[in-house]
Each structure stands twice: as C-alpha cells, then as structure tokens.
Amino acid sequence: MASPLSQFEIKTIVPIEVFGYDISFTNSSLAMLATVLLIILFLSIGLKNSSIIPSKSQTLVELSYEFIAGMIGDNIGKEGMKYLSFIFSLFMFILLGNLLGMLPYSFTWTSHIIVTFAISFFIFILVTFIAIFKHGLFKFLGFFAPSGVPKAMLILLVPIEVISYLSRPVSLSVRLFANMMAGHTLLKVIGGFVFVLGANSFIIGGALPVAFLIALTGLEIVIAFLQAYVFAILTCLYINDAIHLH
Amino acid sequence: MDIESAKLLGAGIAVLGVIGSGIGIGSIFSAFITAVGRNPEAREHVFTMTMLGFALVEALALFALIIALLLLFVF
Numbered sequence: 001m002a003s004p005l006s007q008f009e010i011k012t013i014v015p016i017e018v019f020g021y022d023i024s025f026t027n028s029s030l031a032m033l034a035t036v037l038l039i040i041l042f043l044s045i046g047l048k049n050s051s052i053i054p055s056k057s058q059t060l061v062e063l064s065y066e067f068i069a070g071m072i073g074d075n076i077g078k079e080g081m082k083y084l085s086f087i088f089s090l091f092m093f094i095l096l097g098n099l100l101g102m103l104p105y106s107f108t109w110t111s112h113i114i115v116t117f118a119i120s121f122f123i124f125i126l127v128t129f130i131a132i133f134k135h136g137l138f139k140f141l142g143f144f145a146p147s148g149v150p151k152a153m154l155i156l157l158v159p160i161e162v163i164s165y166l167s168r169p170v171s172l173s174v175r176l177f178a179n180m181m182a183g184h185t186l187l188k189v190i191g192g193f194v195f196v197l198g199a200n201s202f203i204i205g206g207a208l209p210v211a212f213l214i215a216l217t218g219l220e221i222v223i224a225f226l227q228a229y230v231f232a233i234l235t236c237l238y239i240n241d242a243i244h245l246h
Numbered sequence: 247m248d249i250e251s252a253k254l255l256g257a258g259i260a261v262l263g264v265i266g267s268g269i270g271i272g273s274i275f276s277a278f279i280t281a282v283g284r285n286p287e288a289r290e291h292v293f294t295m296t297m298l299g300f301a302l303v304e305a306l307a308l309f310a311l312i313i314a315l316l317l318l319f320v321f
Contacts, residue, residue: 005319175301178308185315230301 004188075236098224111180116173124169131242263310270303
C-alpha cells in the first residue's frame with residue numbers, strides 16, 4: 001500500500017523553466033487556480049441579480065461578508081475596515097482551499113508548509129510595515145518593552161517579546177499546515193483500516209472503520225472552517241497590535 | 247539498537263506530546279461549561295472564544311504528531 005503521505009506529492013503538469021528556476025505548473029498550482037475560480041464563481045453568481053430581498057445565493061455571500069466584517073469590527077474596530085478586502089480574500093482563499101481538499105482525489109494546497117509560510121510571512125511583513133509607518137520606528141521598538149515592568153526585568157522580557165514576535169509567521173503557518181496534513185493523513189490511515197479489515201474478516205469487520213471514517217470526514221470539514229477562521233482572526237489580532245501598539 | 251527500531255520508538259515517544267493537548271482541551275471545555283452554566287446568555291460570545299482556544303491547543307497536539315510522522319516516513 002502506498003504511504004499515507006503520498007497524497008501530498010507534487011506532480012508537474014506543464015513543465016516551465018525560467019533562468020534555471022523550476023516554475024512548472026503543478027497540481028498544487030491547479031488546485032489554487034481552481035480555488036480562485038470557485039471564489040469568483042461563488043461571488044459573481046451570488047451578486048448577479050442583487051436585490052434588497054436577497055436570493056439564496058446572495059444570502060450566502062452577504063453572510064460571509066458580514067462574518068468577516070463583524071470579526072474585524074470586534075477585533076480591530078473602525079480603523080480596521082480598510083483591511084476588510086484583504087482579510088475577506090484571505091479567509092475565502094484558505095476556506096475554499098481546505099474544502100476543495102476534502103473532495104476525493106483532489107489536492108490540498110494548504111497542506112504544504114511553503115504555501116502557508118509564504119502567506120503568513122507576507123502578513124508578518126505587512127503588519128510590521130503598518131506599525132512602523134503608523135507610529136514611527138522608535139515607538140514600534142517600544143512595543144517590545146512592556147510598560148509598567150521594573151527596569152531590571154526588561155533584560156529578560158525584551159528577548160522573550162522579540163522571539164514571540166518573530167515566531168508569529170512560523171506558528172501561524174505551521175498551525176494551518178499541520179492541521180491539514182495530520183487530518184488528511186489520519187483519513188488515509190483509517191481508510192486503510194477499512195480496506196484491511198473488510199478484506200480479512202466478514203463484511204461487518206469493515207463497517208466500524210467506515211462509520212468512524214464518516215465521522216472523521218465531518219470533523220475534517222469542521223476543522224477546515226475552524227482553521228480558516230483561526231487564520232483570519234489571528235491576522236486581525238496582529239493588525240490590531242500594529243494599529244494600536246498595546 | 248538498530249536504526250529502524252530507534253525510529254519507531256522515537257515516533258512513539260514523540261506522540262506523548264498529545265497528553266498536554268488533551269489536558270488543555272479538557273480544561274478549555276470545562277471552563278466553557280462552567281461559564282455557560284453561570285451565565286447562559288453569554289453562550290454565543292464564549293463559544294467563539296472556546297473554539298479559538300480549542301483550535302490553538304489542538305494545533306500543539308498536531309505539532310507532536312507531525313514529528314512522529316516525520317520520523318516514521320521521512321527519515
């Protein structure tokens with residue numbers, strides 16, 4: 001049987017090479033392209049005949065918009081509304097990427113750390129620049145020295161704050177990647193149990209793992225939502241830190 | 247000890263990190279139940295925070311699981 005990790009293998013579809021760099025169109029790029037097309041389809045169908053009394057598809061679009069707008073209002077406040085389009089597209093991109101990966105034989109691009117790390121590193125740089133442009137370099141550096149602490153404690157606290165700030169992109173990306181990879185590996189392993197138990201015992205032997213697999217698929221779909229939500233809300237919190245500095 | 251059994255043992259030990267996450271998830275949901283028991287009206291608001299905490303703690307268990315999988319399949 002193939003290893004449970006073989007589902008994450010990247011296969012080249014259209015080989016492209018520019019100046020010695022391999023920038024081939026792979027199944028990962030195909031999945032990302034499909035995600036973007038799905039988002040465009042979802043939004044354009046929902047808003048095609050927009051009216052005051054919304055249709056069913058328009059309600060879905062409005063629901064997702066209000067969900068993100070409410071999240072920003074709760075966590076950042078009025079100043080955060082200009083980041084609405086960024087966080088909305090981020091949330092939809094990750095959510096539909098996770099859900100697309102739940103289809104059998106599809107590819108989960110969120111289960112690759114390089115993809116999630118690129119997204120979270122972009123957020124990290126964006127947040128740092130917002131803080132520096134809004135408050136100036138000196139006040140931004142003051143962010144690493146918590147106020148109201150004895151001076152002697154700062155020797156200990158400043159390195160901790162700096163490390164925790166620098167580890168943000170790592171923890172943000174590894175959280176999404178680890179959840180997706182572990183979840184899909186688990187599904188594959190349990191799927192293997194169904195096969196082995198069903199073949200080696202009576203038909204009833206495979207029934208229990210199948211029931212477990214169905215429950216696990218439901219859990220995976222919940223986690224797809226939850227991880228997109230956590231990614232978006234942590235981005236909100238980081239932007240809030242940058243705008244308000246404490 | 248040959249390298250293959252060391253790998254299997256290492257993967258088994260690495261997955262022990264899930265214990266901490268189990269304790270964490272238990273304490274998060276016990277706090278959630280206590281909060282809703284005291285003030286049922288706050289359920290909606292507390293639930294989103296519970297889910298956030300749950301996802302953050304669960305991620306730590308997966309870090310341990312990733313190490314175990316790396317030991318088993320990659321090295």
